[in-house]
Amino acid sequence: MPDIITQEGEIKTDKWTLVPHPEEGEALELPEGPVMIPAELWLAGIDHYRGQERIGVWLESHDEPGMLADYVNEVPIIAVNFPKFTDGRGYSSARLLRERYGYRNELRAVGDVLLDQLQFMKRCGFDSYALRPDKDIHLAAHCLNFFSQAYQAAGDTDLPLFRRRAS
Amino acid sequence: MYVYDEHDRQILAERVAQFRHQTDRALAGDLAEDEFLPLRLQNGLYIQRLAPMLRICVPYGMLRSEQLRRLARITRDYDKGYAHFTTRQNVQLNWPEVEDVPDILAELAEVEMHANQTSGNCIRNTTTDQFAGAQSDEIVDPRPYCEIIRQWSTYHPEFAFLPRKFKVAVNASENGDRAAVQVHDIGLEIIRNDQDELGFRVHVGGGLGRTPMVGPVIREFLPELDLLTYLEAILRVYNRYGRRDNKYKARIKILVKALTPEAFAEKVEEEWAHTKDSPTRLTPEAIRKIQGYFTEPPYDSLNDNPQALVSARSESKTFDNWVKRNVDSHKKPGYAIVSLTMKKTGIPPGDISDRQLEDIADLADRYSFGEARVTHQQNVVFADVRQDELFELWQALKPLGFATPNLNTLTDIICCPGGDYCALANAKSIPVADAIQRKFDNLDYVWDLGDIDLNISGCMNACGHHHVGHIGVLGVDKKGEEFYQISLGGSSQRDASIGKILGPSFARESMPDVIEKILDVYVQNRTEEEPFLDTYRRIGISPFKERVYA
Numbered sequence: 201m202p203d204i205i206t207q208e209g210e211i212k213t214d215k216w217t218l219v220p221h222p223e224e225g226e227a228l229e230l231p232e233g234p235v236m237i238p239a240e241l242w243l244a245g246i247d248h249y250r251g252q253e254r255i256g257v258w259l260e261s262h263d264e265p266g267m268l269a270d271y272v273n274e275v276p277i278i279a280v281n282f283p284k285f286t287d288g289r290g291y292s293s294a295r296l297l298r299e300r301y302g303y304r305n306e307l308r309a310v311g312d313v314l315l316d317q318l319q320f321m322k323r324c325g326f327d328s329y330a331l332r333p334d335k336d337i338h339l340a341a342h343c344l345n346f347f348s349q350a351y352q353a354a355g356d357t358d359l360p361l362f363r364r365r366a367s
Numbered sequence: 368m369y370v371y372d373e374h375d376r377q378i379l380a381e382r383v384a385q386f387r388h389q390t391d392r393a394l395a396g397d398l399a400e401d402e403f404l405p406l407r408l409q410n411g412l413y414i415q416r417l418a419p420m421l422r423i424c425v426p427y428g429m430l431r432s433e434q435l436r437r438l439a440r441i442t443r444d445y446d447k448g449y450a451h452f453t454t455r456q457n458v459q460l461n462w463p464e465v466e467d468v469p470d471i472l473a474e475l476a477e478v479e480m481h482a483n484q485t486s487g488n489c490i491r492n493t494t495t496d497q498f499a500g501a502q503s504d505e506i507v508d509p510r511p512y513c514e515i516i517r518q519w520s521t522y523h524p525e526f527a528f529l530p531r532k533f534k535v536a537v538n539a540s541e542n543g544d545r546a547a548v549q550v551h552d553i554g555l556e557i558i559r560n561d562q563d564e565l566g567f568r569v570h571v572g573g574g575l576g577r578t579p580m581v582g583p584v585i586r587e588f589l590p591e592l593d594l595l596t597y598l599e600a601i602l603r604v605y606n607r608y609g610r611r612d613n614k615y616k617a618r619i620k621i622l623v624k625a626l627t628p629e630a631f632a633e634k635v636e637e638e639w640a641h642t643k644d645s646p647t648r649l650t651p652e653a654i655r656k657i658q659g660y661f662t663e664p665p666y667d668s669l670n671d672n673p674q675a676l677v678s679a680r681s682e683s684k685t686f687d688n689w690v691k692r693n694v695d696s697h698k699k700p701g702y703a704i705v706s707l708t709m710k711k712t713g714i715p716p717g718d719i720s721d722r723q724l725e726d727i728a729d730l731a732d733r734y735s736f737g738e739a740r741v742t743h744q745q746n747v748v749f750a751d752v753r754q755d756e757l758f759e760l761w762q763a764l765k766p767l768g769f770a771t772p773n774l775n776t777l778t779d780i781i782c783c784p785g786g787d788y789c790a791l792a793n794a795k796s797i798p799v800a801d802a803i804q805r806k807f808d809n810l811d812y813v814w815d816l817g818d819i820d821l822n823i824s825g826c827m828n829a830c831g832h833h834h835v836g837h838i839g840v841l842g843v844d845k846k847g848e849e850f851y852q853i854s855l856g857g858s859s860q861r862d863a864s865i866g867k868i869l870g871p872s873f874a875r876e877s878m879p880d881v882i883e884k885i886l887d888v889y890v891q892n893r894t895e896e897e898p899f900l901d902t903y904r905r906i907g908i909s910p911f912k913e914r915v916y917a
Contacts, residue, residue, distance in 0.1 A: 286405060286488070288528025292607050295525055300641055316389060316398075316406055323524035336397070346385040347378060351518045354525065358646040361374055361518065362653035 411482025669701020794842025
């Protein structure tokens with residue numbers, strides 16, 4: 201089982217398997233154990249999947265997180281894929297899930313997840329990170345905390361600096 | 368001017384430590400070049416044609432004298448003793464060593480400076496009018512809003528990996544637009560509505576580059592307190608829907624055009640409806656607090672046109688010419704705004720030595736409350752000079768080469784570093800500027816021509832703003848040879864327009880003669896007092912074409 205990083209920077213053994221989109225014309229096959237399936241397939245089979253503790257979902261960077269709006273807390277985990285670390289759409293997806301749709305369960309960054317973006321991810325509301333395997337996982341705790349405060353409100357705080365400053 | 372508090376200082380110190388960590392890993396080979404690339408770009412570090420280049424941020428162009436002295440020291444200790452003022456009101460070092468950059472950033476942080484987000488696909492330095500706070504036709508001082516935007520955009524966690532770079536400009540002048548807001552990704556005009564409330568007219572999707580566009584208005588009036596939530600809504604729409612498949616189609620202007628400005632505005636409004644009352648909404652106290660940093664300097668109570676100025680002007684024709692050209696009126700009686708021109712023939716536009724930086728710092732202390740401003744025309748402004756000290760200041764500026772009375776004239780050329788320095792350039796630009804300045808060295812002739820913006824870019828990226836020059840020059844590469852294309856009729860002012868291409872391009876050596884022919888057509892066709900741009904707009908491009916390609 202691969203390792204996962206928590207927002208506290210701890211390294212945990214992961215239990216979730218990410219199931220990719222099935223090939224054209226093929227059915228979705230679920231392996232044993234907890235799985236994350238494409239969000240649109242979860243929605244297509246919602247009567248079957250909802251409430252199942254072992255079925256989570258994942259979003260591609262171009263997917264509309266709004267598609268989960270009405271069911272967001274009915275999944276135990278949502279992962280957002282970063283196909284390339286320079287593709288910043290996932291940061292907006294995370295903030296929408298947390299701040300607009302009120303998602304409260306685990307929100308995970310997967311894909312091209314590198315060290316130097318971890319704190320941005322955390323600030324946008326991700327609370328677990330599947331670091332790319334070639335990166336030194338022991339640096340994650342340090343990189344999650346380069347900054348001790350920030351100017352903006354985001355997924356992690358609703359107090360921008362201008363509201364924290366004494367006037 | 369803004370002064371850091373303990374929050375700003377801590378955040379910046381942590382940024383320097385972060386970049387040191389990143390640089391160490393990059394130099395150790397633990398961070399691949401493509402992974403390090405956006406990190407170093409967002410700390411101002413390019414790897415260029417001849418050497419690395421560090422672009423240091425000058426927020427909305429404002430510099431204190433201690434900062435100028437620190438820049439001078441850094442150019443001496445880490446570079447070749449000179450720097451370059453850019454067309455984004457920033458300062459560039461052309462020859463630093465990569466491993467020195469964390470140390471340079473640490474030295475900058477000591478004087479509340481940095482190189483944050485001066486490059487990369489993120490929100491860049493917010494720019495404004497170089498006369499802000501000192502001119503009389505200003506609705507309010509735009510700089511507090513620039514500072515509010517600076518803080519909001521600094522390390523914004525959602526917008527560090529946009530489809531492309533993103534530039535915001537703010538203008539508060541009622542009559543002019545020295546900030547060229549209509550050719551920015553977001554252009555904000557500070558206005559008052561008919562209820563006398565303060566707010567912004569919001570332009571989105573202007574820009575230069577390959578697809579030059581004047582930014583359409585997507586909101587006629589945005590209330591002051593909604594500034595940040597609305598910007599965040601625009602950025603979110605762009606971050607999610609801007610094109611990422613082709614870097615030449617990735618700027619927000621392409622998205623705005625593809626959706627239409629109306630549909631784009633609708634998307635923004637829809638997004639904003641969810642967030643407009645979020646904690647990111649500004650408070651009157653927060654604005655007042657930032658405004659408190661931009662209070663007026665301790666002006667003396669004086670009268671306009673003091674005797675000392677009047678007699679000096681009548682005694683010295685050259686001084687009088689300089690006052691006419693390089694000095695602007697001030698909101699306070701007895702004060703004036705002075706532009707130091709960095710466009711002496713033989714010196715690349717914008718280049719400045721360590722000694723000159725220190726000289727400017729000394730003069731700023733002596734004559735302008737210790738502050739100076741960098742302009743997007745690559746000049747320097749002293750915004751608060753006593754009129755009775757203008758003659759003395761002029762005498763001090765002359766030997767330094769900063770008193771060439773050519774502000775806003777043909778020879779006050781905006782010019783990018785071009786093929787001499789820049790890896791992106793197709794052609795050199797500095798030698799063209801130099802040849803034109805040499806050809807038109809007769810000041811009487813140049814003054815007679817009046818205001819002319821001549822802008823030169825060495826490639827399509829348009830750092831020299833050629834599209835909005837009354838006369839624009841673009842370097843192009845034709846089978847390995849450098850040629851230059853001319854456009855006419857651009858403007859970055861309130862009546863913003865993109866110049867029209869005159870026709871086939873020219874070899875470098877014929878450029879001064881071509882410019883001369885264009886000017887001849889103007890002089891022969893102008894009516895009394897008619898500036899170049901108006902004549903062009905009246906007679907159109909054909910007479911110019913006929914003469915140049917005759």
